[in-house]
Amino acid sequence: xxxxTPWWGALLLPVVLALFAIAAASFDSVLATGRGAVAEPxxxxxxLLVQQRRRTLAADSLLWxxxxxxxxxxxxxxxxxxxxxxxxxxxxxxxxxxxxxxEVVAWAAVWxxxxxxxxxxxxxxxxxxxxxxxAYELPHMFALITAALGAGxxxxxxxxxxxxxxxxxxxxxxxxxxxxMSVLGMAFFRPFDHAVSGDAAGGVLAELSGVDRLVFVAGRxxxxxxxxxxxxxxxxxGGQGPLLPGWLWSxxxxxxxxGFLVWVSRRGPTVRMERFHEIAxxxxxxxxxxxxxxxxxxxxx
Amino acid sequence: MSLQxxxxxxSALFSVGLYGALSQQSIVMIMMGLExxxxxxxxxxxxxxxxxxxxxxxxxxxxxxxxTAMAVEMAVGFAVTTAIFRSxxxxxxxxxxxxxx
Amino acid sequence: xxxxxxRGAAVxxxxxxxxxxxxxxxxxxxxxxxxxxxxxxQFVRQNGWRLALSPAEANVLVVxxxxxxxxxxxxxxxxxxxxxxxxxxxxxxxxxxxxxxxSVASTLHDVELQRxxxxxxxxxxxxxxxxxDQHSSAxxxxxxxxxxxxxxxxxxGAMADEHGGHEDHGEHxxxxxxxxxxxxxxxxxxQHGGHHGHDMSSMELPGGLSMADRGADRDGLTLDQxxxxxxxxxxxxxEGLVVHTVLQGDVIQQAHVEVIGASPAAHDRLxxxxxxxxxxxxxxSVAGWADAAAQARVLRDEAxxxxxxxxxxxxxxxxxxxxRLLRWSLRGIGGxxxxxxxxxxxxxxxRDTAGEPAAHELAALLTGAEFxxxxxxxxxxxxxxxxxxxxx
Amino acid sequence: MAQVLxxxxxxxxxxxxxxxxxxxxxxxxxxxxxxxxxxxxVTVLLLDLAYLGVLVILMMIMEMxxxxxxxxxxxxxxxxxxxxxxxxxxxxxxxxxxxTFVVLATGVLLVPWPGSDRARPDDPTMQLGxxxxxxxxxxxxxxxxxxxxxxxxxxxxxxxxxxxxxxxDRLDRKRPDxxxxxxxxx
Numbered sequence: 019x020x021x022x023t024p025w026w027g028a029l030l031l032p033v034v035l036a037l038f039a040i041a042a043a044s045f046d047s048v049l050a051t052g053r054g055a056v057a058e059p060x061x062x063x064x065x066l067l068v069q070q071r072r073r074t075l076a077a078d079s080l081l082w083x084x085x086x087x088x089x090x091x092x093x094x095x096x097x098x099x100x101x102x103x104x105x106x107x108x109x110x111x112x113x114x115x116x117x118x119x120x121e122v123v124a125w126a127a128v129w130x131x132x133x134x135x136x137x138x139x140x141x142x143x144x145x146x147x148x149x150x151x152x153a154y155e156l157p158h159m160f161a162l163i164t165a166a167l168g169a170g171x172x173x174x175x176x177x178x179x180x181x182x183x184x185x186x187x188x189x190x191x192x193x194x195x196x197x198x199m200s201v202l203g204m205a206f207f208r209p210f211d212h213a214v215s216g217d218a219a220g221g222v223l224a225e226l227s228g229v230d231r232l233v234f235v236a237g238r239x240x241x242x243x244x245x246x247x248x249x250x251x252x253x254x255x256g257g258q259g260p261l262l263p264g265w266l267w268s269x270x271x272x273x274x275x276x277g278f279l280v281w282v283s284r285r286g287p288t289v290r291m292e293r294f295h296e297i298a299x300x301x302x303x304x305x306x307x308x309x310x311x312x313x314x315x316x317x318x319x
Numbered sequence: 320m321s322l323q324x325x326x327x328x329x330s331a332l333f334s335v336g337l338y339g340a341l342s343q344q345s346i347v348m349i350m351m352g353l354e355x356x357x358x359x360x361x362x363x364x365x366x367x368x369x370x371x372x373x374x375x376x377x378x379x380x381x382x383x384x385x386x387t388a389m390a391v392e393m394a395v396g397f398a399v400t401t402a403i404f405r406s407x408x409x410x411x412x413x414x415x416x417x418x419x420x
Numbered sequence: 421x422x423x424x425x426x427r428g429a430a431v432x433x434x435x436x437x438x439x440x441x442x443x444x445x446x447x448x449x450x451x452x453x454x455x456x457x458x459x460x461x462q463f464v465r466q467n468g469w470r471l472a473l474s475p476a477e478a479n480v481l482v483v484x485x486x487x488x489x490x491x492x493x494x495x496x497x498x499x500x501x502x503x504x505x506x507x508x509x510x511x512x513x514x515x516x517x518x519x520x521x522x523s524v525a526s527t528l529h530d531v532e533l534q535r536x537x538x539x540x541x542x543x544x545x546x547x548x549x550x551x552x553d554q555h556s557s558a559x560x561x562x563x564x565x566x567x568x569x570x571x572x573x574x575x576x577g578a579m580a581d582e583h584g585g586h587e588d589h590g591e592h593x594x595x596x597x598x599x600x601x602x603x604x605x606x607x608x609x610x611q612h613g614g615h616h617g618h619d620m621s622s623m624e625l626p627g628g629l630s631m632a633d634r635g636a637d638r639d640g641l642t643l644d645q646x647x648x649x650x651x652x653x654x655x656x657x658x659e660g661l662v663v664h665t666v667l668q669g670d671v672i673q674q675a676h677v678e679v680i681g682a683s684p685a686a687h688d689r690l691x692x693x694x695x696x697x698x699x700x701x702x703x704x705s706v707a708g709w710a711d712a713a714a715q716a717r718v719l720r721d722e723a724x725x726x727x728x729x730x731x732x733x734x735x736x737x738x739x740x741x742x743x744r745l746l747r748w749s750l751r752g753i754g755g756x757x758x759x760x761x762x763x764x765x766x767x768x769x770x771r772d773t774a775g776e777p778a779a780h781e782l783a784a785l786l787t788g789a790e791f792x793x794x795x796x797x798x799x800x801x802x803x804x805x806x807x808x809x810x811x812x
Numbered sequence: 813m814a815q816v817l818x819x820x821x822x823x824x825x826x827x828x829x830x831x832x833x834x835x836x837x838x839x840x841x842x843x844x845x846x847x848x849x850x851x852x853x854v855t856v857l858l859l860d861l862a863y864l865g866v867l868v869i870l871m872m873i874m875e876m877x878x879x880x881x882x883x884x885x886x887x888x889x890x891x892x893x894x895x896x897x898x899x900x901x902x903x904x905x906x907x908x909x910x911x912t913f914v915v916l917a918t919g920v921l922l923v924p925w926p927g928s929d930r931a932r933p934d935d936p937t938m939q940l941g942x943x944x945x946x947x948x949x950x951x952x953x954x955x956x957x958x959x960x961x962x963x964x965x966x967x968x969x970x971x972x973x974x975x976x977x978x979x980x981d982r983l984d985r986k987r988p989d990x991x992x993x994x995x996x997x998x
Contacts, residue, residue, distance in 0.1 A: 050710070051468050058442060058470075065441030065479070068434055070503035070541055072476050081839055112862045112937060119870040125877045126846065133839055133880075138648045139474070142670045142791055148877060155874070172863070172937065209708065209745070216655055217706045217795040220473040227476040227503045286745035288708025290792055293749060293995035300996060320818050320858065322925050328822040328855065330916035332848075335829040338909030342899045343833065347883050351845050355829050358852055361868065369859040371925070373932040376943030380951055382856075382864050383940070386871060387955050391962045393875055397882050398966035404886060405641050405972060638991050643885060752993040790992060 020106045020175040027107045032094050034102070038247070039239035042276045049284055063232060071228035074135050082134025085127045086226070086234040092123035093240030099174050100247045103257035103265030106174070113174040114166050117248055118159060121204045124241060125151045128206065128213060128222055131234060135225035143221025147213035149291040150203055153298035154210070158200035160306035164193040165252040167313050178256035187253040189316070192309040194253045196302055198279065201245030205238055208283035215288050246276040325366030333359035346403075350396045357392070360385045435531040438505060443469045443525055446478035446502070448495050448653040451660035451682040453485010454690060458698070459517035460484050462721050465714075473655050475501040480524055481508045485688075491652060491660060491681025498653045504538035638788070643668055650794075652680060656702045658803055663786065663794075670791035675783045689804065692772055693733075694723040696763045699802040703760055704740070706799040707749060712740055737764045753793050754785045756800035814858055821858075825851035833899075838883040846876040863937040 023030075043059035051058070073079070099106065099113035110116050125148065132144020166172050168190065169180035180186075187194045203210040214221045226234055250256055250271040257264030259271075332355055339352025361382050368378020445464055449457040460482050464471060472478035481499050487510075499508055507527045509520045527533060651662040660681045666674040690698060701716035715736055722728050740746065741764055750757040765773055782801055786794045828848040832841050849872040857865035899905075933939040944952045978988035987997070 050714075051465075051470065054468050061440045061442045064437040065444075068437045068441065068505065069479070070538060072501070072503050078837060078839060081843065110862065111935065112866055115863060115866045115870065119866050119873070122870055122873045126843070126873050129877055129880065130839075130843070138646060138667070145670065145881070146792075148881060151874075151877075208710075211708065212792070215708050216473050217708070217792055219654060220477060223477065224474045225476050231476070284711050286709060286743060287704070287712075287749050289745070290749060292790065292792075292992045296994035296996045320815055322927075323920055324818065324822070325855070325859075326920040326925075327917060328825065328852070330913055330920060331822075331826045332829055332852065333916065334909045334913035335826060335833075337912055338905050339833045341905035341908060342902050344900050345886075347879070347886060348833070348841070350879075351832055351841065354845065355832070355848065358829075358849060361864075362852055362855060365856045365859050365861055365864065368861070369932075371928050372930065373928065373936075374930040376939045376948065379861065379864060379936065379940040380943060380948050382861070383944075384951065384955070386864075386868060387959065390871065390875065391958060393879065394962050394966045395969075397879075398969035400882070400886060401641070401970040641885075748995065748997075751997070788991070793992075 020101050020104055020109050020178070022109050023105050023107055027105065028098075031097055031107050035094060035097055035240050035243050035247075036236075038243045038272065038276060039236070041273070042243060042280055043239055045277060046280050046284075049281065066228055066232040066235075069228040069231075071230055072225055074137060074225050077136045077225075078134045080134075081130045083230055085130030085134060086230050086237065088123055088130070089127035089237030090233050090240065091237075092120045092127065093237045093244055095123075096120035096241065096244040097247060100244065101174060101178060101251055101256055102268045103263060105265065109173065109175050112172045114162050114172045114177070114252075117174075117244075118162055121158075121241070121245070122151075122155070124204055124206075127237070131226070132213070132222040137225045139218045139220065139224040140222055142218050143213045143215075143224070146218075146221065146291060147206060149295065150206065150210060150213065153291055153295045154200040154203035157196045157298060157302040157306050158204070160303065160310055161193040161197040161200065162252070164190050164306065164310045164313050167310060167317060170317065174251050178251045178258070181255040181258065185253065185255040190253065190309060190313060192305050193313075194249070196306050197249060197253065198275070201242065201249070202279060202283060205242035205245060207238070207242050207279070209286055209289045210294075212288050212290055242279065243272075243276060246279055247272045249275050322366055322370040325362055325370075329359040329363040329366070331359075332356070332362065346396065346400045350393060353392060354389055357385050357389050431531075438531055438534060439529045441479065441505060441528060443467070443480055443528060444472040444478050445469060445480040445482045445524075446472040446475060446498070446653070447655075448481060448483045448498060449657075449659045450483065450485030450487055450491060451679065452688050453511075453513075453659060454688045454698075455514035456484035456511045456517065457659070458690070458694075458721070458724065459514040460511055460521065461717060463517050463521050465717065471655065476503065478502050479506050479528060481506065482521070483508070483510045485659065486512065488681045494652055494680070500541075502541065504541035505534035506537055506541060638671065645673060656705045656799060658798065661798070661803065663782075663798070665786070665794075667791070672786050672789050672791065672794050675786035675794075677783045677786075690720075690724065693728070693767055693770055694720045696766045697723060699799075700740070700760060700763050700767070702802060703756065703796070703799040704746075706795050707746065709743075709746065712736070712743075733767060737768050740764060750796065750800075754789060754797040754800070756796050759800045818855055818858055821851040821854045824848075825855070839880055842876050842880040842883055845879075846872055849876075860932065860936055863940065 040059055044056050047055035047058035096117050098108045099110050099116055128147040129144040132140040132142075132147070134140075165177055165186055168186050169177040171177065171180075177186075202208070206213045212221070214223045218224065223231065223234065247268075250268055254271050254275070257268045259267035262270075336352045336355030336357075336359065339355060340349050341352070343349050343352060364378050364381035364385065368376075368382075372378065445460070447457060447460055461471075475481075475498050479502065481495075481502055483495055487495060499506075505528055507524050509524060511517045511520045646667045647664065648667045649662055649664050651657050652660050660679050662678045662680055664676040664678065665672045689695060697716050697720035701713045701720065704716060705713035719728070719733060719736055722732075741761065747757060750760065762773060782798065782803060785797050785801070789797060825848045828844045828851065831844040832848065835841050835844060850869055853865045853868040853872070856868060859865075975983060978990060979985045980989070987993075
């Protein structure tokens, strides 16, 4: 059902992702400071391109800069298996696992950036992110598995095809909600932004400037975009919909999910992990497990 | 690609891991050596599955076993290190030599 | 797009990009500079700028309020760690903010000026090179200088160096036995003559930094400690406050509170409602609820110009009070939630029921708190720093 | 193509594996090990084992990040600011390791390995899954139990606070007495 794009699809993918990410960042700026801030992300990019790169005493620059690059690469690679309408760059047989793996790269990347700068605030941010990862990752995995269970396949194309009659979001609401929440968590986006929050002077971001900061922040937005885009084939029927062509449905659904995530993230204070951990392990993991159980019973029926 | 090449890779990884496990003093570094050795098992089992008996799942199951063994080894290793560190404030094998049975 | 066809074109591209750089001010608020800070924040909001969280992110340093000899080295330290392009301005009081800040954007976008600045920025001499072949340089993110170290580190920037290793066991006895509670039980450790067969205690790390101590933590492990000073230049932080912390992981083992740069003559308190709104904005901002904090600052500025609208105040206060997420997040954090609710009462009622915060209890509240909790506690106490004397 | 990729990854895996014991910094050692795992996982991917290859990458990233935390907690010199060695019996270990490699490599090259012309499955992941849920069910059960036992045992070993510390000697405290209150508020 999905057709794999020729080689240039892989070149086009980062461009499409970047457009989504810039649009989301513009939307965020408008929500923060009003309509005049539409171009803020582009201007900030320009500013970061000419800003000096900071160096800190006894930094481990290989790990520091490497971490930022890894985050950017992971954000793009995660999207390799996400279809746009009926086109996909790679119809990998274990697409869901691949996507999950690329997200987990963020664990290493964020910690490395926090560690490499040799700064107390950076390190606090890095450790906060590991704690966060331990909280959101298991519910996230169960949510992914639930969608794969519903289709009986780890291939994204099969998951989309399985939603021909009924979108998974209808009968897997818990998995969908947990998935969206964990997308915010893995992109350390508000309200799960404790790793880069202001109370630690920007945490992991505290010592980053110039191109390094640009790479890291762009990687974070791309990760958020990839996560939002993956919600479409997993739970929202992919490119399926009436009248409009498939790719347009994919674009619209992705934009809706992304816009919702950006909007909802501004509605409250930062969620700190010492509070959230208990909820993740005592409420969310059992909830997603029950969801998976229900789905598997329905599938066997 | 041939079975021999993969097994050579596995032997090299195993030997490097063995060197680490034998030479390092810190418990954590020894665990790294052990992980490398299990890594060699993963390569070897995958290669045997592919080249010798792809029609049977045994090779793959061995890989899964090795991966689980790694996770268990690491978890238990860190738990033991934490316990020793708490009660004796050491994290080196030489300093826990009196634990020899 | 601009084509880079040679040196001339490259320069054009740089200046083209530079002209588009958004202004990112970092406010260094001085004790006695509350009115100046409020005016700066107002100007920043009206111009659609966004405040920076750390020197690395900033390109404008706004010093708000009168500087004293005691505090200016800290400000210089922060300035030296801001990468070019950058501008430094000083706003003495609320009246000259507009004049001082209106030229900031053009100075920031001036290519010639910033090229000179790039020669000066991040070029701190005298710091040794690190092992990883780095042209090391200054360093910090807006906190105080390190107590003990000759080389100037801030915001605990010296991290891993101090983290650098476990200290020699034998030497601990000579250190006067501070915070290594259970150490005597393992008398056996003496025989090793050193944790790892090295005499680390007398060793200096590259960079002239000394090693960290170790101390028992709350999980019963003996781990490294860091001496990290917080303040005086941090976002949403009381003016002039420095908290010298002994950190283990991100748990504060000891805290020592100090106020620097306070001139006794300076009396610059805001009127009650505006003051409470300012404090609440800080607390909400530290708690990570940027929108509610921004709204509180708008209300504060309206209150200062007597344009307050009781409906707006009530609606905002109700929204903050009703936020379940905020209550969930602040519950059990050193009395932060009740203090916030008292402030909300004051704001709505227009009279003082909360009483002034007891700043001298701050150190006690901070001990044993995690870093995030400590920031919330400081913001929820929000001590008027000119009243704080030196407390241990 | 696959041949070149295999040799690149194989050499990189061994080099980064050696680097684990050569670098000074704990963070670098951990991430060198991670790099070694990822390179070997690519060689596994070359053998059509998509699921297992990706799984190894996924697991190892998580494992190594957690390992880094512990390494830095326990070890001296986490940032590697001072050159140092922490080895004992280096020459002996080196000799044993080289000897092992020579013996293994000789065996690998001399033994006439059996080949196979049996059909490869269309989907190796399906083969693995069906085996684990069918003929190899016992393995799966044992693995699951072992992991569960590990979780319980390691937590018991590593923590120094039990339920009596949290809920009082008679377990009658309503809210547990924790250094930091959790999010559920029991």
